[in-house]
Amino acid sequence: LKARFAFPDWAYKPESSPGSRQIQLWHFILELLQKEEYQGVIAWQGDYGEFVIKDPDEVARLWGIRKCKPHMNYDKLSRALRYYYNKRILHKTKGKRFTYKFNFSKVVLVNYPILDMANSPFFLAQNHFNGGVLKKNEQINLIVSNSALDY
DNA sequence: CACGGAAAGC
């Protein structure tokens, strides 16, 4: 029995950008999590959206290959992951080694077509989970800043 | 390990 997450298919299209933008780390992480052959390396585990990097050296190596950075390691990769905290794409699961958690609704929102966003279930879910603290502008800014609308 | 500032690269 495998953990399944209700990501829409388009959420798993890291290289769908027609502008040939560079792949982002969180796209890459999702890509690995999607593939069963990497379950010994990185896998969904625990809470909804939570994942464990089982083999940090290997994940770093694979990321380094993708970005043509042969000297990539977990120290550097994890710094990049930490930059996601303020962007609310990820946060750390404290006390659990190599364990992070996607802010699921945010991640999906980032990929959501802007025209449908206001009435999207993800927008409503976002406000629900955050107690309505997040402002609409903030979410729109995040979408724009990620240039996620490759449609 | 995990965090985050600082600077540099692209």
Next chain:
DNA sequence: GCTTTCCGTG
């Protein structure tokens, strides 16, 4: 803007 690199701190 998104890392990559380096590193002091807890």
